[in-house]
Amino acid sequence: MTFRRHxxxxxxxxxxxxxxxSxxxxxxGSRLFNRLHGVGINEWRVLSAVVNEPACTATRVGDVLGLNKSVVSRSIRLLQDRELLTVDTTGGRRGLRLTDAGHEVHDQLLAVSLRREELLLAGFSAAEKAQLLDFLRxxxxxxxxxxxxxxxxxxxx
Known part of the structure; x- marks a missing residue:
């Protein structure tokens, strides 16, 4: 039998x-975000997820972001240590909330992230961006x- 290699x-x-x-x-993003605010890309993603769904759980963050539970847990611990995020245990639920400092870091990194997206899509029309998003979805x-x-x-x- 002959095997063909491709x-x-x-x-x-x-x-x-x-x-x-990717x-x-x-x-x-991690290098830049670490230099600017001492957080990496995973922490940025957690901040963003919690802004979009205040009081969500770590499990929900992992589901939304497609991140492993251990990655989410490490990121939450780092954000708590930096006093950017709190875990509210009221009602037996572990809801995540950004602190005022967390919102400030989020907003600054949001501006950086949107600018990076602009640079990535330089030369794309609005219609091409919409088409690309459709393909990716x-x-x-x-x-x-x-x-x-x-x-x-x-x-x-």
């Missing part, structure tokens, strides 16, 4: 570009099917 042509493989862009956004809806895919052992799809 490789991914990176310039034609969508996951390669998504990964490159890594660049995360690494660049459609791809995101396909993620469960992609992750559920299990080829039979010993066979090629």
């Amino acid at each position: 490789s991914v042509v990176r310039d034609e493989y969508v996951p390669a570009y998504l990964s490159l862009i 890594n660049s956004l995360s690494w660049g 459609r791809m995101y809806r396909n993620v469960p099917a992609m992750n559920a895919y299990q080829p039979d052992e010993g066979t090629t799809p």
Whole structure:
């Protein structure tokens, strides 16, 4: 039996570009956010999620952001240590809320994040941005099917 070896042509493989862009956004954002406010990209994401859903739980933050529970927990601890976030245990629920300082950091990082988005999308029209968002949303809806895919052992799809 002869096996043919193929490789991914990176310039034609969508996951390669998504990964490159995602890594660049995360690494660049973390470096910048750490320099500006001593928080990384995951902490920024938690701040943003809590602003969008005040009093949400850590579980909800993980679900919304698609982050592992341990990553969310570490980020919450760091934000609490920095006095940017509090955990309200009233009613037996662990609701997350930003402090005044947390709102201030959030608002400053929001401006930076929006500017980074502008730079990333330089040369795109408003219609192209809308189309890109439509494509990305459609791809995101396909993620469960992609992750559920299990080829039979010993066979090629």
